[in-house]
Amino acid sequence: MANLKELRGRINSVKSTRKITQAMKMVAAAKLRRAQSQAEAARPYAERMARMLASLGAAVAGSPDAPKLLVGTGRNQTHLLVVVTGDRGLAGPFNTNVGRFARNRIRELEAEGKTVKVMTIGRKGAAYLKREFASRFVGEITFQGKRRVGFEEADEIAQRITAMLEHGEFDVCTLIYNQFRSVISQVPVGQQLIPAELPEAAPANATTAQALYEYEPDEATILAQLLPKNLAIQIYRAVLENSAGFFGSQMNAMDNATRNAGDMINKLTLTYNRTRQANITRELIEIISGAEAL
Amino acid sequence: MATFDLELVSPEKLLLSRPVEMVIIPAAEGEMGVLPGQAPMIVALKGGVIRVQENGQVTERLFVMGGFAEITPGRVTVLADEATPVAQLSRATAATRVQEAEAAYAATTVETAPEEREAIMARLLAAREMSVAAEAA
Known part of the structure; x- marks a missing residue:
């Protein structure tokens, strides 16, 4: 059995670990609230954008010179996967889940004979996927050191993707990120960005609504401006959901860690007290038997 | 009304x-x-x-x-x-925006794609509008 001094040391070290995890939990909770409100603030724009796209996209999608961002290149050979993860660890299975999802997707696509390119947003995803797929990497983006991610950053990424599409570097673009279901549940999802999946307007009123709208300048010009914005807002939303999910997951992980540390302290304290009592009993027996011997 | x-x-x-x-x-x-x-x-x-x-x-x-x-x-x-x-526009930001846009415009050449040139032009005009609005505020 361990001696008393060693036990005391362990109890103290677990206690300080508990303090750290507890503090991290608090910090994550505060950041979660901020990330959530930022994600909520972005929602109205995305909703209105989807509504406009639905009425515009249907009008243009059929024509042969529809923009590439909407209909893609018409091929299905090269896939670009944009993987969004956190920049830091200590968040339970959060980063690993997206990583595993992306890895499976890459393997599936390659088994079908497709070419895969990978772009990561967030440091952890890059580290995870690099081990196996370093040769497929075309870009790594991190927001490390930034307090909050603004729309400009998302817009920059969207521009980069658009430029790649223009140069014919890929045919299909999929965004992989953790969808924020609730604080305790984040689910990795793959969302196809290019060709765009148009939000479906109810078919009956779609035709009537379209007939009503006037466009200034014309549909094609507006659509050409709207699509890159839509791409940017999708990425922005994914990044925000990712950060909200990250803090939610971190909060949970830290809560569990704090609880585990508490259990561990209880167990160690029990052992410590037993050992102490055993020592006292042994010493008493020694004294008594020594006295009897006299 | x-x-x-x-x-x-x-x-x-x-x-x-x-x-x-x-x-x-x-x-x-x-x-x-x-x-x-x-x-x-x-x-x-x-x-x-x-x-x-x-x-x-x-x-x-x-x-x-x-x-x-x-x-x-x-x-x-x-x-x-x-x-x-x-009311919250700052002249300094507007001025830097105009400068950036002007620099981008100056960098365009005959080879620049027309769409890109238009985008740059639009940015320049927007930046100028911004500085006008900032002056007026």
Whole structure:
């Protein structure tokens, strides 16, 4: 059995670990609230954008010179996967889940004979996927050191993707990120960005609504401006959901860690007290038997 | 007087959502005043100032860097790329924007794709509008 001094040391070290995890939990909770409100603030724009796209996209999608961002290149050979993860660890299975999802997707696509390119947003995803797929990497983006991610950053990424599409570097673009279901549940999802999946307007009123709208300048010009914005807002939303999910997951992980540390302290304290009592009993027996011997 | 609902949203937040009497928006092909009952339109915006009128007076002035507006008889939704109340515009930011845009414009050559040149031009014009609005504030 361990001696008393060693036990005391362990109890103290677990206690300080508990303090750290507890503090991290608090910090994550505060950041979660901020990330959530930022994600909520972005929602109205995305909703209105989807509504406009639905009425515009249907009008243009059929024509042969529809923009590439909407209909893609018409091929299905090269896939670009944009993987969004956190920049830091200590968040339970959060980063690993997206990583595993992306890895499976890459393997599936390659088994079908497709070419895969990978772009990561967030440091952890890059580290995870690099081990196996370093040769497929075309870009790594991190927001490390930034307090909050603004729309400009998302817009920059969207521009980069658009430029790649223009140069014919890929045919299909999929965004992989953790969808924020609730604080305790984040689910990795793959969302196809290019060709765009148009939000479906109810078919009956779609035709009537379209007939009503006037466009200034014309549909094609507006659509050409709207699509890159839509791409940017999708990425922005994914990044925000990712950060909200990250803090939610971190909060949970830290809560569990704090609880585990508490259990561990209880167990160690029990052992410590037993050992102490055993020592006292042994010493008493020694004294008594020594006295009897006299 | 009759009113309609005006919504002004930027990617980062919902800036305005309330009934107003009239709004003047900087549409791509010229400023446009919208009153209740306007026929449905979708317009692109250029950089400029959105003016909101209530009770016959301009009550709100916001600068937008471009975007879109969806107009229906009872509702106007403006999707702005970036929106700032005119009172909060800073001359210094406007000046740096103009400089950046001018530098980008100066860097264009005959080989620059026409779309790109147009985008740069639009940015320059928007930046100039911004500095004008900032001066006036």
